[in-house]
Amino acid sequence: MQYVPLELVSAAVLLLHIAGVVAAAHALMHTRTSQGAVAWVFGLVLLPYFTLLPYLFLGSKHFTGYVELHHSRMARRRRLDDPEQIALTAQFPPHPAAQRYAAISAMLGVPFLSGHQMALLINGEATFKAIFAAIAAAEHYVLVQFFIIKDDPLGRRLQAALMERARAGVKVYLLYDGVGCHDLPGSYCNDLRASGVQVHPFASRRWRNRFQLNFRNHRKVVVVDGWRGFVGGLNVGEEYLGNKPPLSPWRDTHMALQGPAVSDLQLAFDENWHWITGQQLPLLPPRVTDGQATSLIAATGPADAQETCSLFFIQLINAAQKRIWLTTPYLVPDSALIAAMQLAVFRGVDVRILLPSRPDHRTVFLASTLYAHEAVRAGIRVFRYKPGFTHQKVMLIDDDTTVIGSMNLDNRSLRLNFEIAALTIDTAFATEVEAMLRDDFTLTKEIELQDYIHTPYLTRVLMHVARLFGPVL
Template structure:
């Protein structure tokens, strides 16, 4: 008995020593002070409950991708710049944000992502799943050289099978097809779906955490949604591949989402983001082509972010967008768990007299995130932010409208996961015509929404308030 107690005591002591070591690691490596304090206290006081979760959830920097990301970014930059310089059509169309008045207020974004605005683009809104996938399938059917496909969620349902059929048809015609899906977001994807594509000549891989150096980094996701055809047309936005995105999930239907179709020089920046992810997975570069035409007059910048960035790129993008607004900033997201920097930026915008609106869903798809979103909603409303709940169905679009001349559409939500833990891609377009289209779309959405009243908080039961405050403790990983 004495030996057994001694053994148990030594094991407990060893766990506490490991907890202290892990707490030191958290203090030195966690990006936010709140997260560092939370992990350190939990690891020291209850290591037997928190050591294993810390292995999977504690890291905020995607190890391994960082060095390869830098190397590949430099390599892709050389290739992209060489192609751009060889193109008579695109040469001279790159915009310096410091030299063009309407772009000057976005100078920080230009510097943050290390890319410049590109002029000569055409951007078209795709306002629902049907319009989005009809346009994507039409472009895939017209592919002659290659197709790049990347989604967070891919399902083996009617929509996924239709995508599969079209990709197999193009591969059979000699078109190169590169397909990335997130290994965690698409965890339920049937093996036969992947094997059928691979057998048909499609190069398909999961963006998965399988290397020895980062096998515990399951907290990171590749949340990007990208389709590029022949380097001439690109699609970016909020849709994944599943019938719920067409409105076929009764609990969340109708599904409200937004995608965009891009043509022009900006396609080069979008496919560069895909190439960096492809290199991480395969250690090879896809053979890419450069856009050969400038079909429009819109200036665009691809805003890529992720846990491999040296700075808090995701959060800084939103903060800068809010600071750039002089008259209005309208934001849509399925989740509203912003960090303190974004919360402060929204409050300051209200104090500057900016029309600040946030459009959220009225129905939850994830309980914990919804409860945390509720608490942040009431905090924002008390600060003067106008928050609306979309009534017809689930609101999943990620759109930002800035003043009368700028709008952004992409994959990033207004939460810490998109700010720091996910690889995301958003395209900012500076164009009064495109901003007007986005305004009309959002006004229609607001017309089907109910504004959150300041007095609503008083009617929330005490138990639900406790739940919301407890859930908010997990905001760094929601």
């Protein structure tokens, strides 16, 4: 047996510790939260053998290059005081209730506009029936972006729909996330390209982001001919149709919209496309509808100067006067969100959270369970959906405001992922969402105060351990 010389081992240990100190300095300067900075610095300095590799995957908090591109496009195309934006606001004056959320509009640089038609799409069958019908009717172009696309029956239906339109002369553009679609075979995209579909994975051009698990593009966007838009929580896979036990039946929500906000929906896609390809797409303006709803497209992500997703939720919660009902598959909020919900309870607001009763990710489920018990102690009502897994990301505020999109209440959505949602002010649409959520609540079990004490001690320990990983969940 050959032994490694002690000098070589000592040199390797020394180099690891030096690398750990260098990485710790980087973490100190660039980690967004103090809790995350403390965790990374101590881990990298004291235990670089275990933390250097995870830091390579999870540590960076900046998109060099993308940030500059994003900010330049924001400055060029998203200023609220631009004459074009002012004229658009005059043409589509928002509902007066939008003033409650003026801070969101100012933060994102996107105006509230009226003139929208909305359609609530409950679960996978309704969602993909509407999306495939819109794609089949496309005359000019189709923009498609999903976090996950599976090479299964639903994925192949999407593939066939896009290939058919491309062969008919329609421009078809597809973006998918490189990590979310890690198991998508190359043949899937090759067949699309052979039919004329332009396909690209979302990732950074920098070599280091080939190893990055952060900065995933979690958005789900479809736009057809510039005037028909879709946004929500569903990805492309048979499980989203409820066809894969043990999580079935799968509960999810999407929405269709027509009106001026579709322009911002496709601009969000165009920015991602420009980052990947260096090309800007020729986009058509939305068509005028006879709808009355006021809406705003909230596109958030790690390239923003502020933590826009977290601030988005905080402003919505702070503006609530009567009710906050929200659904999320993962409840791993930051302290600011928890405080905002607690203050809402003190204001007399009915705060309810709908969570799954079955885990799709065990560690996240354990952490979410602990946060759920803490929320109940703060006066927030928390419910577990019993029939299957609920993946929907929906928010109902008072009697007039809804949010439907891709945003979860976890650190990835709040700080690390690119997300998108439609914020809508319309009493009629909110009434539809309320009816949907009331139906959901009839299929739940409410978490009680005593449930935590009755949980086995070892499970409680695991819940607290899981919460330590909250910054990377």
